[in-house]
Amino acid sequence: MAKRNWETTFINELAETSNVKAATKAAGVSQSLVYKRRRQSAEFAARWYAALAEGYDSLEMDLLARLREGRLEDVDEDGNKRKYDIGTAFRCLLAHRESVAREKGRQTLQDEVITMREINAKIDAQRAREERAAELEAKRQSTSRDGE
Known part of the structure; x- marks a missing residue:
């Protein structure tokens, strides 16, 4: 699997599960590799932490929904019941x-x-347009005075 592919798979799975071990398994890489990559790459580390934040938001929403609905267990496609561990969540x-x-x-x-940064760039662009317009106006006035 190419480097970018495993990183993307890992980050997506981490956001889904909030579980590093499950994410490394899904990405087909070792835990030591992902921790090493996180230490070496600020960009990967930022994506990692953003994925965890997303995962915990999802866990929080799932927990709230379960509490509101009184749904404390799920049934999988094989008919097996799985109790949701509210305390652990x-x-x-x-x-x-x-x-x-x-x-x-x-x-x-x-x-x-x-x-x-975007606001400043827009202000700078507006100033540049105004300066250019002022230069053109000054040139036009100078030209019309020279023609008199």
């Missing part, structure tokens, strides 16, 4: 609450930086 959410909040804050800050 809560402990998992609490254990990672701070890191997820930190990641969401980082994403918000990054979004704000991008927005400010």
